[in-house]
Amino acid sequence: MSMFRAKKFDLGCFTNIKIIRDHSKRKAFEAAEPERQALRYIIRNTTLPMRTRAMAQLQLTQMHCYTRPTQIRNRCIMGGKGRGVLRAFKISRYNFRMEALAGNLPGVKKASW
Amino acid sequence: MSVPRARLLQLMEARCKLFETTFNPEGIRAGNKILRQRLKGPALAGYYPRRLWTMQEFQAEFRDLHLMVDDEKELDRFEHVSLLKARGKGAPKKKNSGPDFKKGKK
Numbered sequence: 001m002s003m004f005r006a007k008k009f010d011l012g013c014f015t016n017i018k019i020i021r022d023h024s025k026r027k028a029f030e031a032a033e034p035e036r037q038a039l040r041y042i043i044r045n046t047t048l049p050m051r052t053r054a055m056a057q058l059q060l061t062q063m064h065c066y067t068r069p070t071q072i073r074n075r076c077i078m079g080g081k082g083r084g085v086l087r088a089f090k091i092s093r094y095n096f097r098m099e100a101l102a103g104n105l106p107g108v109k110k111a112s113w
Numbered sequence: 114m115s116v117p118r119a120r121l122l123q124l125m126e127a128r129c130k131l132f133e134t135t136f137n138p139e140g141i142r143a144g145n146k147i148l149r150q151r152l153k154g155p156a157l158a159g160y161y162p163r164r165l166w167t168m169q170e171f172q173a174e175f176r177d178l179h180l181m182v183d184d185e186k187e188l189d190r191f192e193h194v195s196l197l198k199a200r201g202k203g204a205p206k207k208k209n210s211g212p213d214f215k216k217g218k219k
Contacts, residue, residue, distance in 0.1 A: 029157060037150065045143050045144035046141060047141060047143055069153075072157055077162065
């Protein structure tokens with residue numbers, strides 16, 4: 001969804017459309033998070049009238065899918081891969097291996113015993 | 114010795130006031146756990162490294178000091194393009210420019 005995309009390119013890592021899309025989703029979620037949390041609070045609050053809660057439910061489901069946190073997926077910042085990404089290093093397992101063997105990751109060394 | 118419930122509730126209320134938590138003896142679901150959650154948007158949005166500067170901005174920083182910074186990538190690209198053009202393999206002329214293009218006519 002191009003309306004969520006940054007007007008000026010703002011990524012400093014490996015870039016492909018999937019990364020740009022995921023980045024846009026993250027920013028859209030960040031912008032909409034207070035609203036989402038407010039709606040979630042109304043929905044969960046059993047002391048409020050049922051009608052208000054139902055309307056909040058509708059409003060939350062009708063928000064754009066880019067503002068949904070479940071749309072966000074951690075991708076490899078070196079190759080854009082979406083699977084096998086190590087959370088601590090933000091890179092995929094193959095890139096991790098290559099970088100670790102090259103000594104680019106401080107504190108990482110090949111196990112041997 | 115048993116303590117009356119009213120007394121216990123008083124204790125609970127005082128405790129809630131002291132620690133600034135919600136006093137809710139009936140356990141009504143008031144959605145307070147949503148309000149207690151921290152916002153995770155900033156952490157999520159900071160996942161990918163941002164671009165810090167572009168080569169043009171970097172060159173502009175040094176222009177005041179009368180220093181030239183070579184953008185090697187760009188120079189390489191220019192060289193590549195000029196080689197292509199010398200072989201007659203350059204990009205074609207744009208359709209909507211050039212001498213025989215008139216605006217507003219098809």
